[in-house]
Amino acid sequence: MDPTREGRVVIIGSGLIGCSWAMVFASGGFQVKLYDIVQEQVTKALENISKQLKQLEKTGMLKGLLNADQQRSLITGCTDLKAAVDGAIHIQECTPENLELKKKIFGQLDLLVSNDVVLSSSTSTLLPTKLFTGLKHVKQCIVAHPVNPPYYVPLVELVPHPETDPCILERTYALMKKIGQSPVKLTKEVNGFALNRLQYAIISEAWRLVGEGVISPTDLDLVMSDGLGIRYAFMGPLETMHLNAEGMLNYCDRYREGMINVLKTFGPIPDFSGETEQKINQAMIEKTPADPKHLNARRHWRDECLMRLSHLKKEIKSD
Ligand code: NAI
Incomplete structure (x- = not known):
């Protein structure tokens, strides 16, 4: 070449x-x-x-x-x-x-x-x-x-x-x-582009759930890593809807009202400080202390996982 x-x-x-x-x-x-x-x-x-x-x-x-x-x-x-x-x-x-x-x-x-x-x-x-x-x-x-x-x-x-x-x-x-x-x-500019808008929506609700004492920080992270995240590595939220019913229209028919009712209970934008910040930080540093040595080791682990996942995704795509 x-x-x-x-x-x-x-x-x-x-x-x-x-x-x-x-x-x-x-x-x-x-x-x-x-x-x-x-x-x-x-x-x-x-x-x-x-x-x-x-x-x-x-x-x-x-x-x-x-x-x-x-x-x-x-x-x-x-x-x-x-x-x-x-x-x-x-x-x-x-x-x-x-x-x-x-x-x-x-x-x-x-x-x-x-x-x-x-x-x-x-x-x-x-x-x-x-x-x-x-x-x-x-x-x-x-x-x-x-x-x-x-x-x-x-x-x-x-x-x-x-x-x-x-x-x-x-x-x-x-x-x-x-x-x-x-x-x-993206057809036009918007604050946060698409990825960070989705990411911040998730972070906000995670913060509210932990702040209200509904779930612990560690379990909250599991909801993503052992739940939604596994599916999302292969398909987005819209295709997930399509497959979780008899197509998108059927999903909306079945879950429209339920989704709206849940969404109405979402709270205001968190301030990402105070007691909830302390609580989440405590859980995070128990798992990975926030010093360069521990953070870098955990980042290395993350990159290794991402590398293997990207390999798997490539294999699946080429099937
Ligand atoms: P970095 O701090 O690691 O690297 C910045 C580099 O720019 C340094 O090597 C520095 O010497 C150089 N630099 C500073 N002034 C310069 C100049 N006048 N001319 C040429 N080079 C100059 O930053 P990082 O993390 O690589 O981020 C770069 C950009 O990528 C930022 O806009 C960031 O928002 C964006 N980005 C970062 C992500 C991340 O996770 N780090 C993810 C996606 C985008």
């Missing part, structure tokens, strides 16, 4: 998400320039990527058709923004979640790029109108929000600015598919 065939992608910011994107793009055969402001950070990121690729290869979890050395050779570091973006087809910004910083970076990019590169932000929370309004190249701008860790959790939320050219949305969608991610399109 000609490694230069797929074109060149630039990653701006070589932290957690930047490194993951670099690996995902390289797995799809793309050349990757990993840009950061400090050379030391770039060097550290490249070392970290080498280690991760080798480990993934050893455990049979490496994505794509190229081996670890071939993928690694597609990724190079850079601290010169102008040189980094020259000839790129896609720029994925992964700098810290700070509006002013990101606006400054997109402002710099706006002066450097041509009319045919996609300018994409990994932001988790910042709306496209806040990030991109006023840029000369606003038509080429989009949010492509990944889920941590993107190497195992393939979802990417694509959120256009009102002035984004529809071709850019389609092009980014196709690119994400090509590198094995699972893109979804």
Whole structure:
């Protein structure tokens, strides 16, 4: 395979998400320039990527058709923004979640790029109108929000600015598919995009149930991990409804009233502080103390589970 065939992608910011994107793009055969402001950070990121690729290869979890050395050779570091973006087809910004910083970076990019590169932000929370309004190249701008860790959790939320050219949305969608991610399109911006809106709805109700003493924090987490979560790893809430009755219309007929009655009993938005915060924190630290050693060990366990699940999902899909 000609490694230069797929074109060149630039990653701006070589932290957690930047490194993951670099690996995902390289797995799809793309050349990757990993840009950061400090050379030391770039060097550290490249070392970290080498280690991760080798480990993934050893455990049979490496994505794509190229081996670890071939993928690694597609990724190079850079601290010169102008040189980094020259000839790129896609720029994925992964700098810290700070509006002013990101606006400054997109402002710099706006002066450097041509009319045919996609300018994409990994932001988790910042709306496209806040990030991109006023840029000369606003038509080429989009949010492509990944889920941590993107190497195992393939979802990417694509959120256009009102002035984004529809071709850019389609092009980014196709690119994400090509590198094995699972893109979804939002037709317009909304706070929290789709994933965090769903996540916050769950967190709020979890908080209320624990706060009202209905269930313990540990049992609440089991409701998801041994209940809803198992199903949701393979299908969404809407398909779940469809299958849990004789189709969607029948589900609504049967459960409409019951759902509305339960939903009417939901309480106000919690303040995520005070007694409930203390109670939930106590349960969490009994299981995993909140120091780097224990948190990292548990994160490692989580990533291992996600890696195996992503493998299983791939196997099931290809059946
Ligand atoms: P991070 O703090 O690990 O990495 C940020 C990187 O940006 C660092 O390497 C830093 O040196 C670099 N940087 C700082 N200023 C820069 C500049 N002016 N030019 C170039 N590079 C610069 O942050 P992380 O976690 O990787 O997050 C990056 C983005 O991804 C954020 O917008 C975040 O909201 C988003 N995101 C994060 C997720 C997560 O779970 N960590 C999940 C999904 C999205």
